[in-house]
Amino acid sequence: MYCSNCASEMSDKAVVCVKCGVPVTGRFVAPGTTGKSRTAYVMLGIFLGMLGIHNFYAGYGGKGVAQLLLTLLTGWLIVPLLVVWIWVIVEICTVSVDAQGNAFS
Numbered sequence: 692m693y694c695s696n697c698a699s700e701m702s703d704k705a706v707v708c709v710k711c712g713v714p715v716t717g718r719f720v721a722p723g724t725t726g727k728s729r730t731a732y733v734m735l736g737i738f739l740g741m742l743g744i745h746n747f748y749a750g751y752g753g754k755g756v757a758q759l760l761l762t763l764l765t766g767w768l769i770v771p772l773l774v775v776w777i778w779v780i781v782e783i784c785t786v787s788v789d790a791q792g793n794a795f796s
Contacts, residue, residue, distance in 0.1 A: 729795035733783050740779030741772070750790030754782075 694701055694708040694715075707714050727749060736745035743758030758775055765771035788794050 726793040726796040727789050729787075732786070732795060736779050736783040740783070741775055745779070745782070749786065752790075 693699065694711060694713060696713040697708060697711040699708060699710040701708055701715070705715055732745050732749055735748050739745065741758065741762045743755035743762075746752070746755035746758065758778065761771055761775050
């Protein structure tokens with residue numbers, strides 16, 4: 692994890708930055724790197740959302756497995772598929788960070 696104020700590397704369990712003393716408010720992407728693409732997340736959700744692929748992309752493995760299993764095991768029923776599709780639409784509209792807390796770019 693990196694400090695949002697001075698960009699120095701910190702422990703994941705740090706409460707304040709050792710170098711500048713600023714309190715940690717969240718996790719941040721390392722300087723010079725980019726987060727995961729929001730566009731890719733949305734497109735994966737639209738086209739492969741029923742299989743939970745967008746959640747695997749963002750690092751939410753548990754939600755991805757749940758969507759995948761619901762689709763594969765109850766795919767012959769209409770109601771569970773509708774539930775999963777609504778779940779996917781809600782996630783596409785509301786999720787703005789990946790599993791590590793980094794904002795989508």
